[in-house]
Amino acid sequence: MALQLPAAFEERMKSLLQEHYDRFVASYDHNPYSGIRVNTLKISVEDMLALSPWPLKPIPWCPTGFYTETGERPGRHPYYHAGLYYIQEPSAMAPVELLDVQPGERVLDLCAAPGGKSTQIAAKLKGQGMLISNDLNSERTKALAKNLELYGVRNGIVLQEHPDRIAGKFPSFFDKILVDAPCSGEGMFRKDEDMIRQWTVDSPTKYAAMQRDILKSAAAMLKPGGRMVYSTCTFSPEENEAIIAEFLTSHEHFHVIAPVQDGLFAKGETAWVRENAEITQPIPEKIWEQTEHTARLWPHLIEGEGHYLAVLQHDGIEENESRVLPITSASGDSQEGRLRSKDNTRSERVRSGGKKGKAPSKSSMVDQTTGQLEAYEQFINSHLSFKPAGYTIVYGQHIYQSPLPSDALDGLKVVRPGWYTGDAKNGRFIPSHPLATALKSHEFCRVLHLSTETGEAVHYLKGETLNVDSERIVCFEGINVKGYVLVCINGYSAGFGTWQDGFLKNDYPAGWRWTSV
Secondary structure (H helix, E strand, O other): OOOOOOHHHHHHHHHHHHHHHHHHHHHHHOOOOEEEEEOOOOOOHHHHHHHOOOOEEEEOOEEEEEEEOOOOOHHHOHHHHOOOEEEOOHHHHHHHHHHOOOOOOEEEEOOOOOOHHHHHHHHHHOOOOEEEEEOOOHHHHHHHHHHHHHOOOOOEEEEOOOHHHHHHHOOOOEEEEEEEOOOOOHHHOOOOHHHHHHOOOOHHHHHHHHHHHHHHHHHHHEEEEEEEEEEEOOOOOOOOHHHHHHHHHHOOOEEEEOOOOOOOOEEOOHHHHHHHOOOOOOOOHHHHHHHOOOEEEOOOOOOOOOEEEEEEEEOOOOOOHHHOOOOOOOOOOOOOOOEEEEOOHHHHHHHOOOOOOOOOOHHHHHHHHHHHHHHHHHHHHHHEOOOOOOEEEEEOOEEEEEOOOHHHHOOOOEEEOOEEEEEEEOOEEEEOHHHHHOOOHHHEOEEEEEOOOOOHHHHHHOOOOEEOOHHHOEEOOOOOOOEEEEEEEOOEEEEEEEEEOOEEEEOOOHHHOOOOO
16 A cells, blocks of 8 residues: 555444445555636636646536646646636535535635635635635634635635634524534545544544534524535544534434435445444434435545535525625625724734834824725726725725625634725825736736746746836726736736836735746
8 A cells, every 4th residue: 555544544444344445445556636626706617728738627526626637737837826726636626516605695614724615615606795714723814815815706704713703793694604624634644644644543533522513603603594514524424424413413404415426426324323433412213314315425436535525404494684784795886885994903003013002092093094095995996997895994004895894793803804905004005916816807907918928927926027018018098007007817817016117016925926946
């Protein structure tokens, strides 16, 4: 075998799989499958297939997903930096497909980092409705926020909170919820050897306790009639069928929807749970029958790693909408008169390393905010072909467009309250990189098109200054060529630059730059 699996894990899987074990363990001799998922917020599947420099084979359970061949390096291409696709393990694309997200819905990705499934949800929303992505790990939420920004998500909010605290703020609020629960990671052994080193015989029991609490909080946030998908990347029955059987027993208004299997997804293995798992409560026979309608993705049966999926439907009827918070569409008309300032002046001052001192007066804060909003509005009116939708929220000098008013997030640890559009200070608005990555080429007043064939795109992504003739800058009618420019790679936005006197000053952020050889 190519991998040295834990002896306790091998013994356990032999007991569970019996005559199928040899085929299962032989799958570890195969290289892990890799894939990309097309970001349809930026490019259609058809256009990506036409542009792709590599052969792409469809992933059967994800219409926007494609296998890439061993040795290909899609992360080392300008298209990756333009956010045209997400590099994702193929079986990990299945949970969001089963969530059946529709444009305009309110969706929660509860354990979201590093953001692959959140970007998949955002693409299905098509800029309408809202997405809240949450993760407890502060470092991982940084990656989560960056991925949402790279892929041009305009209607997303990023939190770093305990699920029960979010549930207290958003009871019966979401149409769809994804719980891609933290787990022992047994299904990722072939792909990530670190998971092997971290695994212990007690791992399934430890994670199961955590999963019960997360799923309970998620259920409290789902609207009557809503759908929830629970998924893990483990083979452990304690973390899979046992969790779902216990949940269904405690939540009688939920039932399991069997996914369309087409011979790819195996059914849930309830016999394993009855014989081996520690069940915390008596389970009625009808619940066991439902639990069999959950699904397993096995590495010896599909071209992908191990996954478990349960589609949970709320049986209730949706109540009157008047009691819930309003939301706005990221692609619709902007909401007039809904500018909001979040008073967190002190936290901004401490975070930036400033000295503690006398807090500014309320009137000076209002004056400052008014000036910031005026600078922002002036920039929007003179540079964009549309007014960004949603609520304009000011955090310190940062300005965001959010699908929710700022007070809707009071009391929660917010990483991103919405689409980060830029900073306003000293009467001037400086556009952010996430503003650029979410724009289409026709939405900004000045555009420079770079080609992957000439090498200019890579020079830009490395942060270099470019020599650019004024004739190459495509401008709105009546717009001076000097100023901020949206830089596009083969027609797709990648970032900003500033043009003056034949040179494009590079505004591509240092932390995002091309470092590949």
